Amino acid sequence: MNGLHEGRVVWVTGAASGIGRSTVEEIVAEGGRAIGSDLPSADMSWAEEDERIAIIPGDVTAPDHNAKAVELALKVFGRLDGAVLNAGIATRDDLFGSSMELFDRVMDVNVRSIVLGIRSSANVMPPGSAITVTASTSGMRGDPGMWVYNTSKAAVINLVRSTSMDLASRGIRINAVCPGPTKTGMTDGAYDDGWHEDLRRRTPLQKWGLASEVAAAHSFLVSTKASHITGVHLPVDGGMSANSGQFTPPPFSL
Ligand SMILES: NC(=O)c1ccc[n+]([C@@H]2O[C@H](COP(=O)([O-])OP(=O)(O)OC[C@H]3O[C@@H](n4cnc5c(N)ncnc54)[C@H](O)[C@@H]3O)[C@@H](O)[C@H]2O)c1
Known part of the structure; x- marks a missing residue:
């Protein structure tokens, strides 16, 4: 490791598992300190004994949770240099078969909470700080039965483009990371319902991504190494x- 995050403090949402947990692990392995937040029901015990990590339970859709996570960073570590707004939920739904409640909930978690996270963190960050957001390849195109999720992640991609303009004058960058199929808690079900092999074959590199491979992208983009990359x-x-x-794509095995 190269000390990429030495002296920096990064807040990561959805930190209990998958991409969020891997990102926290990457930040501290690179010399940084992290605030890890997730739902009160989520298991953050893996981070409890690590003094480089401060944990705060809460729901990203609640404005006061976002404010408290940022306050914790300032109280415990004295600063906040990065935010990885990663918490999200995935859905499949019949276009004609549901009420709008599910749509509203997904937009609340996947889009509205990102606005709350940007506002809370950018208000205390010094110039040179950065924000990353976990969007998805599902935000770049459409998937059958995933119109709600597709819409939410597409919104996040353009939210990132748009807010990069507003944050630039504060010296703060913001970028999105778009994972394809990645082995995490969210995609455990893919093994049971047979999508796993189908999605693997549709991926040119012929494998599912690892949470650590997505975390590496967050780590780079939130670091000062990415100082001229925004939006x-x-x-x-x-x-x-x-x-x-x-x-x-043609099949191969290594
Ligand atoms: N796994 C994939 O294939 C994949 C692909 C593209 C995008 N993504 C995105 O990656 C992000 C991380 O997901 P993951 O794959 O690591 O799954 P995961 O289920 O392992 O992690 C998601 C975390 O977010 C937390 N979370 C959910 N709702 C929350 C809320 N309201 N408040 C606070 N925390 C909340 C969960 O408790 C969980 O710990 C999500 O935004 C997801 O949409 C995942």
């Missing part, structure tokens, strides 16, 4: 979004 969305998807969708 972009970076796919971490084994090439899936490069495919026009007309042909299945």
Whole structure:
């Protein structure tokens, strides 16, 4: 490790598992300190004994949770240099079969909470700080039965573009990371319902992504190494979004 985050403090949401947990692990392995937040029901015990990590339970949709996470960073570590706004939920839903409640909940968690997170963190961050958001390749195109999720993640990609303009004059960058199919708690079900092999074959690199591979992108973009990058969305998807969708990529095994 190279001390990429030495002296810096980064807040990560959805830190109990998957991409969020991996990102916290990457930040502290690179010399930084982290605030890890997740739902009160989520298991953050893996971080409890680590003094480089401060934990705060809460729901990202609540404005006061976002404010408290930022306050904790200032109280415990004295500063906040980065925010990885990663918490999210995935859904599949019949276009004609549901009420709008599910749509509203997904937009609340996946989009509205990102606005709350940006506002809370950017208000205390010094120039040179950065924010990253976990969007998805599902925000770049459409998937059958996933119109709600697709809409929420597309909104986040353009929220990042748009807010990069407003944050630039404060010296704060913001970028999105777009994972393709990635092995996490969210996609455990893919193994049971048979999508796993289908999605693997549709990925040019012929494998599912690892949470650590997505965390590496967050870590770079939130670091000062990415000092001239803002407003972009970076796919971490084994090439899936490069495919026009007309042909299945050729199979290979290494
Ligand atoms: N796994 C994939 O294939 C994949 C692909 C593209 C995008 N993503 C995105 O990656 C992000 C992280 O998901 P993951 O794959 O690591 O799944 P995960 O289920 O392992 O982690 C998501 C975390 O977010 C937390 N969370 C959910 N709602 C919350 C709320 N209201 N307040 C606070 N925390 C909340 C969960 O408790 C969980 O710990 C999500 O935004 C997801 O949409 C995942």
